Amino acid sequence: MRVYEKTSRRFIPVLRGILPVLFFLAFTVYAQENPDPNRYLQEIEAFREWDRKNSLPEKFILLIGSSSVRMWQSAASFPGLSVVNRGFGGAHISDVLHFKEDVLLKYYAPSCIVFFCGSNDIAGGKTPERVTEDFQKFRAVAASHAPGTPLVYIPINPCPQRWHLWKEADRVNRAIRQLSVADTDLYYADTAGRMLKTGQPPADSLFLEDKLHLSDKGYALWTSVIRPVVERAIRNRPDREPVLYEELTPAAFRRRIRSAPVAYLPLGTLEWHGEHLPLGADGLQSSLFFQTLAREAGGIVLPMLVLGPDRVRSTGGAELYGMDLGNFIAGEKYQYSERQLDGSAYWLPDSTFKAILEATWKQLRRAGFRIVVAHGHGPSTQFVRDHADEWREQFGLQFLNCWGPDDAQGLGIMVDHAAMNETSLVMALRPELVRMETLPPDTALWPVGVGGRDPRLYASPELGREALRLQKDRMKAVLKEALDRLKADGAEGKRQGEPSLIPK
DSSP, X not given: OHXXXXXXXXXXXXXXXXHHHHHHHHHHHHHTSOOOGGGGHHHHHHHHHHHXXXXXXXXXXXXXXXXXXXXXXXXXXXXXXXXXXXXXXXXXXXXXXXXXXIIIITSOSOSEEEEEOOHHHHHTTOOHHHHHHHHHHHHHHHHHHSTTOOEEEOOOOOOSTXXXXXXXXXXXXXXXXXXXXXXXXXXXXXXXXXHHTTOSSOOGGGBOTTSSSBOHHHHXXXXXXXXXXHHHHHHTOTTXXXXXXXXXXXXXXXXXXXXXXXXXXXXXXXXXXXXTSOTTHHHHHHHHHHHHHHHHHOOEXXXXXXXXXXXXXXXXXXXXXXXXXXXXXXXXXXXXXXXXXXXXXXXXXXXXXXXXXHHHHHHHHXXXXXXXXXXXXXXXXXXXXXXXXXXXXXXXXXXXXXXXXXXXXXXXXXXXXXXXXXHHHHHHHOGGGOOGGGSOSXXXXXXXXOBSSOHHHHOOHHXXXXXXXXHHHHHHHXXXXXXXXXXXXXXXXXXXXXXXXXXX
């Protein structure tokens, strides 16, 4: 008993010292829990509805973040530039990550991403280290989705209402500013520094009555700092030089072909790709993939060719071709009656298609190209494959396509017809053009003109992005080998007094 009493007397002071620490740790863990992201589901659904009804501009700035982004009259702040604003609620960075598909990943090829989030995280009890870590997670997602696209970070505001939290917020800002030193695509727009010049805490006139959200004067300050950073970031993009043939100046053409004499020809069509995909899906997929590939591997992307060969048969005075003739998958479930499917307008006889391609090869060889990557519509791609040896001898060009060893897993570039693979690719490249709601919800009813695995069950933008990533890396290796061989052949020819294969 005495031993117990002695032990208790010794233990009680220790317990008194430990309890506050345990309470603090428990509170900290609780405070750092992510709030339920579904509290903003209504706002996210509004984004989805807008995307279903509207098309993205070709070049746009993507704004992502919390309520200060949502309330920003951003279009007025960037006259002459297209803006897509995806600010919502009083978001934490964890909310942005949860809804990344709806606020980031469905938007293909933004010119710049502008990000403001983290203030609510600090106010919610998260540590500066945790907020910085969450930002780095977002940065990794953005870099994977849009490699080389600049990300402009707007620091957490030093607002009067949360001035007591400014030291913690400033630690986040300083950490991210330090990250921008090593990350050449991460830009820090120092709005916080400008605000602090008006006082500490900053002047009330920069904020609304809540002393938290920005007033018109506050947004004017933001714009004066952020817009020059955005413009500089876009100018500094490594891929700022166009890769589309029709957009190049002669000087830009000379630079690109000297570096890599590769021509990419998107073999498109204007044909039925199910009710859910655009009629030009073939050309869109190949052209957009080629643009990404050209920026990383070099070369020039030609305008898409929308005419091509296919199955053809005259029935009852009508000419039917391609998917008009029914599905190429065996089984009663997949078949439908032969008929002209709406929008199909692309067919050429083989002889005419060959004449067009041979005229194209002659012009490309004359312009200095040595390698052609031709891919898209299946019959068109196969036609080029079938004649590649003949044309190599005739025109001195090497012909490549993008079919590869991973096609059977659905990770190829256009290896079905409007099914899992093509639908996933368009979801990744141009998500606003996909209308899945037009397909029969009953999977027992097979969609007309869809050949392959059911897109309603298996298609996803994630699968499309993985296919694009895998095939891009594969094609970069194939092209590097081909270009290295060209240089080696050119060096050998030079030693023997032959003209170089690489244009001057």
